[in-house]
Amino acid sequence: MLPALDGGGVERGTLEIAEALVRAGHRAIVISEGGRLVEELEALGAEHVTLPVGRKSLLTLRYIPTVRRLLRDEDVDILHLRSRLPAWIGYLAWRGMKPASRPRLVTTVHGAYTPGRYSAVMTKGERVIAVSDSIVRYIREHYPDVDPERIVRFYRGIDPADYYPAFRPDAAWRERFFAEHPTLADRWLITLPGRITQLKGHRDLLEIVAGLKARGVPVHALLAGGVHPRRQAYWQDIQARITELGLAEDITWLGPRRDLREILAISDVVLSLTRKPESFGRTVTEALALGRPVLGYDHGGVGEQLERVYPEGRVPPGDIEAAVDRLAQWWHDGVPSVTEGVPFTLDRMQDETLALYQSLAAERS
Known part of the structure; x- marks a missing residue:
């Protein structure tokens, strides 16, 4: 779940995980208000459910039963929350389900949000993904009640097939x-x-x-x-x-x-x-x-x-x-050359995330 699919790092990461899920034979369902990346998402074989879960209005709370019904009817294994307002909708929908039948909950802390109760929802996951060591430190400093065992650090990544030193525009x-x-x-x-x-x-x-x-x-x-x-x-x-x-x-x-x-x-x-x-x-x-x-x-x-x-x-x-x-x-x-290889790869990020999903899903079953 995320606000929209118009562009940006969170949105691109969502498509990358959806692609990895579909490639591995799983279903990937994305809930957002939509946007220009929906067509690309669906071309990957993923599904999109259009709900304005990122609109900053009390009326957005009305989508909690809709999300809960979708989680139940589709027998969702993993609910992954990636942005604060959609996370509140998803979290409240998830919390209202019976623990034995609800999906496992994953959140990703993409940034050093202003600390407080509103941002705390991003630490509610049964596993909390931090996208860098600095974010791990942010979570531990501002949310000390979060069990360190629940926090995992997965760097974002790029595809070396698309980004490599010899690339030149035609x-x-x-x-x-x-x-x-x-x-x-x-x-x-x-x-x-x-x-x-x-x-x-x-x-x-x-x-x-x-x-x-x-x-x-x-x-x-x-x-x-x-x-x-x-x-x-x-x-x-x-x-x-x-x-x-x-x-x-x-x-x-x-x-x-x-x-x-x-x-x-x-x-x-x-x-x-x-x-x-x-x-x-x-x-x-x-x-x-x-x-x-x-x-x-x-x-x-x-x-x-x-x-x-x-x-x-x-x-x-x-x-x-x-x-x-x-x-x-x-x-x-003269500018110093970039001599070190980049360790932040797409394959690594996808593999780490799917391995986390698999381990949590196995516990659910």
Whole structure:
């Protein structure tokens, strides 16, 4: 269960586990409000039930009996909750069933949510998946009553068949992309992937670009991510700041992309600038697997990833000057190569998750 299937790391992870379940001969049923990824989900052989379980309204509680009925009628073995409001609906539906006949309950803590009773539902699983060591520490610090034996750490992962150092966009893609964006030719490209939200560090990016320009670096920044209707005011503030700093010719917003892999692959450096520690940076792993250098704030899951694969890319969180210094040095002296292989693979994540499901289902039977 999750709010919707419009895009993002949680949504992509849901599709990846659904794919693994179907491939192993199981049924995979996803409950969400729907979205552009439903077609892809169903093409994998999974099923989708459309319920607006992520709408922040008291009326959403009316779906508890519907979910409980679905769990009972479909004889569901595992209920996996991935987001707080849908988790409350799923948890209350599950708790109202007889213990002997209800599914086993799994939750995934995808981020360091604001601690409290509302977020505590993500620790209610009979097994609680943490997506990084930093999230394990977050759970233990803020929810000390959670038995450590219930917590398991599964990193998210990428498919090495899609993300590998020798990958290069084909000539047709390159020709089309640079024809659409002719100002990018002969520029040093830095890319900040992610939806346009206050958490992703777009304001920091603007200051970094201004700092690099002041040092003579022929930089051009790419913003790859969509803008939710509720974030329009923030996006307008970002655009105003771009104008104020005189960066209109140095930053390109690409919008939501289905060709993010290709964009990462042509980037000289990929950035991760979240002011709040992220639990795990999927695009960080994707970029590193493509052999692209990453500069990121050294906290949360991103700090873990960089420490293991590309420690040269770590800078103190929020330290604009350090980021500008490092990038300017890389432009002048050459960017250090990504030499370590990426250990965060899709197969591993799928295998670990299905093994957990199997062990819990076996206990249920």
